[in-house]
Amino acid sequence: MSPDTVSIRRSDLRADFDRSFAEPARRYDREHVELLAVRAGDHPYALRLSQAAGLFPDRPVTPLPGPAAALLGVAGFGGGIVPVYDLAALLGHPLPERPRWLVLVGGAPALAFAFHRLDGHLRVPADTIVTETGDAGGSLRGMVPLPGGTRAIVDLPAARAAVHALTGHTDADEER
Amino acid sequence: MSGDPLRYFRIEARELVDQISAGVLDLDQQPGPDLVARLLRFAHTLKGAARVVKQQEIADRAHEFEEVLIPHRTEDAPLATDQMRELLRLNDEIEARVAALEPAPAPGADVPAPPPATGPVAGPVAGQLEPGVPPETAPPPRAATADVDDLLDAIGEAHARFGPLRTGAHALDRLHRTAENLADQLRSARAGGADTARLGALRLAADLSALGRRLTDSVEQVERELDEIRGRAERLRLVAASTVFTALHRAVRDAADGQGKRVRFEGRGGDLRLDPHVLALVNGAFLHVVRNAVAHGIEPAADRAAAGKPAEGTVVVEVERRGRFAAFRCTDDGRGFDVAAIRRAARARGRLAPGAPEPDERALLDLLLRGGISTSAGVTEVSGRGIGLDVARDVADQLDGAVTLGSEAGRGATVELVVPLALLSVQGLVLEAAGTVATVPLDAVRTCVRLLPDQAATAAATGRMAHEGRALPFLSLAGVLYAGAAVPDSGPPGVAVVLAADGEAVAVGVDRLAGTSTLVVRPLPKLAPAAPVIGGVAMDLDGNPRLVLDAQGLVAAARNGRHVQAGAVPAAVERLPILIIDDSLTTRMLERSILESAGYQVDLAASGEEGLTKARARRYGLFLTDIDMPGIDGFTFVARTRADPALSGVPAILVSSRSSAEDRQRGAEVGADAYVVKGEFDQEELLAHIRRLVPS
Numbered sequence: 036m037s038p039d040t041v042s043i044r045r046s047d048l049r050a051d052f053d054r055s056f057a058e059p060a061r062r063y064d065r066e067h068v069e070l071l072a073v074r075a076g077d078h079p080y081a082l083r084l085s086q087a088a089g090l091f092p093d094r095p096v097t098p099l100p101g102p103a104a105a106l107l108g109v110a111g112f113g114g115g116i117v118p119v120y121d122l123a124a125l126l127g128h129p130l131p132e133r134p135r136w137l138v139l140v141g142g143a144p145a146l147a148f149a150f151h152r153l154d155g156h157l158r159v160p161a162d163t164i165v166t167e168t169g170d171a172g173g174s175l176r177g178m179v180p181l182p183g184g185t186r187a188i189v190d191l192p193a194a195r196a197a198v199h200a201l202t203g204h205t206d207a208d209e210e211r
Numbered sequence: 212m213s214g215d216p217l218r219y220f221r222i223e224a225r226e227l228v229d230q231i232s233a234g235v236l237d238l239d240q241q242p243g244p245d246l247v248a249r250l251l252r253f254a255h256t257l258k259g260a261a262r263v264v265k266q267q268e269i270a271d272r273a274h275e276f277e278e279v280l281i282p283h284r285t286e287d288a289p290l291a292t293d294q295m296r297e298l299l300r301l302n303d304e305i306e307a308r309v310a311a312l313e314p315a316p317a318p319g320a321d322v323p324a325p326p327p328a329t330g331p332v333a334g335p336v337a338g339q340l341e342p343g344v345p346p347e348t349a350p351p352p353r354a355a356t357a358d359v360d361d362l363l364d365a366i367g368e369a370h371a372r373f374g375p376l377r378t379g380a381h382a383l384d385r386l387h388r389t390a391e392n393l394a395d396q397l398r399s400a401r402a403g404g405a406d407t408a409r410l411g412a413l414r415l416a417a418d419l420s421a422l423g424r425r426l427t428d429s430v431e432q433v434e435r436e437l438d439e440i441r442g443r444a445e446r447l448r449l450v451a452a453s454t455v456f457t458a459l460h461r462a463v464r465d466a467a468d469g470q471g472k473r474v475r476f477e478g479r480g481g482d483l484r485l486d487p488h489v490l491a492l493v494n495g496a497f498l499h500v501v502r503n504a505v506a507h508g509i510e511p512a513a514d515r516a517a518a519g520k521p522a523e524g525t526v527v528v529e530v531e532r533r534g535r536f537a538a539f540r541c542t543d544d545g546r547g548f549d550v551a552a553i554r555r556a557a558r559a560r561g562r563l564a565p566g567a568p569e570p571d572e573r574a575l576l577d578l579l580l581r582g583g584i585s586t587s588a589g590v591t592e593v594s595g596r597g598i599g600l601d602v603a604r605d606v607a608d609q610l611d612g613a614v615t616l617g618s619e620a621g622r623g624a625t626v627e628l629v630v631p632l633a634l635l636s637v638q639g640l641v642l643e644a645a646g647t648v649a650t651v652p653l654d655a656v657r658t659c660v661r662l663l664p665d666q667a668a669t670a671a672a673t674g675r676m677a678h679e680g681r682a683l684p685f686l687s688l689a690g691v692l693y694a695g696a697a698v699p700d701s702g703p704p705g706v707a708v709v710l711a712a713d714g715e716a717v718a719v720g721v722d723r724l725a726g727t728s729t730l731v732v733r734p735l736p737k738l739a740p741a742a743p744v745i746g747g748v749a750m751d752l753d754g755n756p757r758l759v760l761d762a763q764g765l766v767a768a769a770r771n772g773r774h775v776q777a778g779a780v781p782a783a784v785e786r787l788p789i790l791i792i793d794d795s796l797t798t799r800m801l802e803r804s805i806l807e808s809a810g811y812q813v814d815l816a817a818s819g820e821e822g823l824t825k826a827r828a829r830r831y832g833l834f835l836t837d838i839d840m841p842g843i844d845g846f847t848f849v850a851r852t853r854a855d856p857a858l859s860g861v862p863a864i865l866v867s868s869r870s871s872a873e874d875r876q877r878g879a880e881v882g883a884d885a886y887v888v889k890g891e892f893d894q895e896e897l898l899a900h901i902r903r904l905v906p907s
Contacts (some may be wrong), residue, residue: 045668097748097756098404100692109739111754118739144737157849 050090067158070188071138072181073157074152076123076130079186081179082138084156086191089139096133096149103201105129107149110137117145120198122189126174140191146198149193164188217312220264224309229256229457231276232306233626235298240475243288247280254280257305270309276301276340296468299461362443369436375429382422389415435726438752442729446484446636449731452530452537453481455494462498463526465755465866473512473523480530485537485638489610493539493628496606500541500626501526503600503846506543507633508624518621520544528896532635534763535734535746536612540627544641547712548618553579576616580604603628633731639749639759641725642708645689648757650749653727655762657709657716667703667720674769676707676718683709684769687720691744691768692758717769719760743766787905788812790821791868794840798889802835802866805894809903819843831861832905838874839869846881853882862904864897 070086087186096119098108105124109116119137122128126138134149166179176190176196199205234250258273279297283290290298393415396408456478464703467474509515509524516522529540553575570578580600603626607614612630639650660678661669670676676685687704704720711717732747746761789811793799796817803813814829816822819840826834834852838845845865852858862884867874870888878886885900 095753095755097758098692099735099739099741099745099758101739103740103743106739109736109748109756111750111756114750114754115751116733116736116739116748116756118736146738198738202740204738 066161068161068164068183070157070179072154072157072161072186073122073136073150074154075121075126075134075150075189076128078123078126078128079154079184080122080126080150080175081157081181081186081188082191083188086141088136088141090153091137091139092153093135094137096137105198105201106159107133110147112139112145112147115145117147118198119147119149120194122148122150122194125197126189138191140195142192142195144204146195148194215314216594217264217266220260220266221309221312222311224257227253227260228306228309231257232302232461233457235295235302236457236464236476238290238298239295239464242283243287244283244285247283251277251280251284253284264654264899266308266312272301272305272308276305292468292794297888314692318799318879346511351452358443358447361736362440362447365436365443366442369433369440372429372433372436375425376433379422379426379429382418382425386418387424388416389725390607411506414519434752438728441752442636442731443730446729449484449488449634449636450487450490451481452483452485452490455497456481456528458494459501459528460498463501463505463588466502466899467509467524471511472505472509474509475523475525476501477525477527478530479527483530483532483537485491485632486634489537489632492606492610492868493630496603496628497528497539497541498603500628501528501598504541504543504545504624504626508543508547509597510546514546533629534634534761535635536629537632537635538629539628540625542623542625544623547620547622547624548576548579548616550575550618550620572618576618580614580616598784600626605628631734635747637730637732638727638761639730640727642688642719642760643703643723643725644687644692644721644723646726647689647692649688649692649760650728650730650757651708651710651760651765652732652746652762655710655712657711659724660707660709660718662704662707662720664703667705670707670718670720671703678707678709678716678718681716683716683718685718685720686765686769689720689722691719691742691760691765710762710765712766715766715770717762718788719765730757731758742768747779787830788814789833789901790822790825790831791835791836792816792817792819792840792845793837794818795837798837798866802897805897806835806901809898809901811905819848822848823851826861827855833859834863835901836863836865838865838878845878849878849883850881863905864900866897 057154066101071082071084071087071090073080073082081103094110096108096110099106099118103120105120107121110119111117117139121129121134123134130151133153134151135152137147138150140146142150159179159181163180165180166176174194175187176193177188178185180189231250231253234253235245238246238250251828254273258270258277260271261267261273263342277299279290279294279301289295318556365618389411393408393411396411402626438565456476459478460476463474463476504526505524509526510518510520512522515524525544527540527542529538529542531538531540550572554570557570557575557578600616603614606612607628607630610630611723612628615627615629617625617627638653640653640656641650666676670685671687672687675682677683685707689704702722705723706721707718708721708724709716709718730749732749734739734747734749735745743764744760745758746764747759748756749759751757789806791799791806791813793802794817799815799817803815811832814831816825818841819836822834822836823843834848836848843851845867849863849865852861852863859882863882864887865878865883866887866889868889875886884904886898887897
């Protein structure tokens with residue numbers, strides 16, 4: 036083995052090693068899906084980790100009086116101000132108790148959803164997820180059988196679309 | 212001494228040039244020996260400083276500037292036109308030479324960094340759209356020295372506040388040693404040592420608690436100071452609107468000079484501080500707008516004389532904050548928009564459909580605003596009105612704002628650009644209510660009045676407060692912030708803050724005032740629709756959003772009579788909860804909802820037995836009990852609690868469907884304070900009994 040091949044091999048290995056950290060776990064493979072098992076209000080749901088941009092417990096949320104009942108308020112994230120919506124209220128079963136967990140949703144404008152409990156982080160084979168045919172509407176897309184029962188999957192982009200509709204926000208607003 | 216000999220000269224020269232530029236324009240409008248003397252002083256200072264750092268060209272120009280002014284030291288008469296031009300020319304040359312001294316941003320250059328986002332932003336807008344006119348230089352948006360001084364003062368103050376913390380650490384050491392000595396004494400346990408040790412322990416405990424208090428105070432003070440520093444530092448990011456007045460004034464002057472007109476410029480509201488980016492864009496647009504006003508609005512002197520107007524025209528630029536928006540308004544006293552010319556131009560360009568009804572003035576102005584029509588008879592050096600408005604509209608689009616035109620034939624025209632404020636620096640008064648904190652801009656606060664409990668109760672109940680002989684609408688801040696949701700327990704408002712906006716006033720009830728602070732208000736994020744009482748959000752020290760109230764919104768809310776109901780809630784809140792005992796779920800829930808919406812805290816018991824257990828477990832302000840219940844009935848419950856010394860002081864009300872005189876009699880005998888009949892259930896009557904019985 037020439038010194039050249041060794042150095043190439045070494046840099047390949049280093050690149051692989053670095054990449055394994057740089058790449059999010061959610062890209063681990065195509066056969067599996069990373070899910071967060073959560074509880075919004077009294078109901079169990081699952082979220083796709085790949086759709087979340089961050090998960091935060093006990094973040095202070097400043098209540099904001101206004102017309103949207105599902106809007107819990109605003110929270111500070113890295114110097115920015117992010118609206119926080121109650122997932123349970125958005126899905127139609129609000130609880131008086133304020134939710135403890137926040138999940139940041141990717142995309143613009145900034146948006147976070149709050150839910151009451153985190154049951155766990157799971158990796159399930161992609162083919163166990165039951166997808167519904169056609170657009171069922173709402174923010175739920177598919178179901179997943181998990182220990183303890185089948186959970187409906189909250190599609191965060193769909194939930195975001197629901198918030199956009201709620202606030203009269205259109206994509207045209209974004210382009211300006 | 213640093214390796215950069217020009218370091219301080221640059222700062223000084225920049226300030227002197229600013230003062231000279233503004234002064235020359237003032238001289239043009241209001242000649243007089245005082246102003247001449249001031250300009251001579253600036254020029255002389257600049258000349259001296261330039262010589263010291265071997266900037267001979269600048270020194271020479273400053274000297275020439277002085278030469279022009281010296282003959283006018285004692286006269287009131289205006290300078291000759293060519294002398295004014297020469298002053299302006301020298302002014303420009305000095306400005307350019309001083310600007311050329313700014314170093315290219317080299318790594319490690321030992322110069323004070325300019326605040327961010329101060330680059331020339333307006334240039335491209337103006338340059339692209341109007342090739343005939345040289346690109347505008349952006350306003351010089353930079354922090355005033357006074358702001359930096361304020362910031363440094365605040366940092367010094369915060370530093371001083373750390374003193375007690377440092378001495379606190381020493382005190383802690385000392386106490387630690389005392390505790391060790393005490394432990395030694397206890398271990399050796401000599402005869403009679405126990406008493407000494409006990410005294411020592413007591414002393415130690417007292418010292419510790421005193422130290423704790425001191426540390427808490429110090430930490431609070433440091434936090435407040437840091438908050439102030441943060442506000443001031445953020446304020447440095449913003450610049451006063453008046454920084455663009457000089458450039459606008461100069462544009463007016465040059466346009467007037469080019470057209471042989473006499474026009475005075477006036478800038479108002481220059482104290483408002485804005486994001487330099489916004490200011491630069493608005494400045495770019497307004498340079499066109501004011502030039503338009505001079506070129507197309509202000510009539511030639513002969514026409515003005517014929518119309519009975521003063522020979523000198525006026526262009527006023529006003530800057531004003533309107534809640535979350537800043538309004539820039541240019542008003543001239545010229546001839547107004549030439550509506551007939553707009554109509555002709557629109558027709559010539561095929562903008563009016565043939566056979567369509569004649570558009571009115573409003574519609575024509577809208578058409579003008581949409582661009583492509585210039586009312587200028589010939590293309591002048593100063594640009595047609597249409598292009599100027601295009602730029603204004605363009606800026607409005609970029610900033611999510613709006614342009615409106617106003618015109619009165621023969622009297623003048625108005626161009627107004629309203630832009631939302633991304634960042635706005637305000638002095639805020641920090642208010643606390645029902646456990647939440649909000650800030651209100653100090654400039655809207657007229658006064659603060661301490662409220663006695665009964666005044667607070669009256670104000671909350673009626674939604675009105677007497678103040679200086681007027682009845683002001685009264686809102687409870689807690690009611691406003693919780694907007695219909697249950698307000699957490701708190702006492703009645705202790706202070707009324709009187710705010711004014713739009714010529715109206717409103718009193719806002721708060722628990723307490725928590726000082727003032729400098730803060731930068733940001734707009735609410737998209738996807739966060741809020742009630743109009745919220746003007747924006749500011750970040751606190753922990754990076755959490757804090758609501759900033761909008762005075763206009765509060766006045767409007769009071770006018771609409773909203774929140775008055777909610778406002779009644781906190782005033783009625785009492786210290787002690789009420790215990791409801793009733794075997795009927797419906798009655799329990801009904802009574803609970805009545806009491807809770809009146810601001811009381813409520814506990815429930817489904818039987819007399821449960822009621823007695825709960826009554827003994829917690830202090831209550833009142834028992835509200837049904838009579839007919841399985842097991843212990845209401846009469847018995849009241850009788851037993853009257854017999855119990857711990858409970859006999861708690862008033863009791865009997866609520867029953869029994870309405871006979873005997874039952875009322877029996878209720879009184881067992882010691883009930885009131886008797887309410889369910890059939891004629893009147894929640895006001897019930898609440899009246901409760902208010903009478905439960906001390907606030």
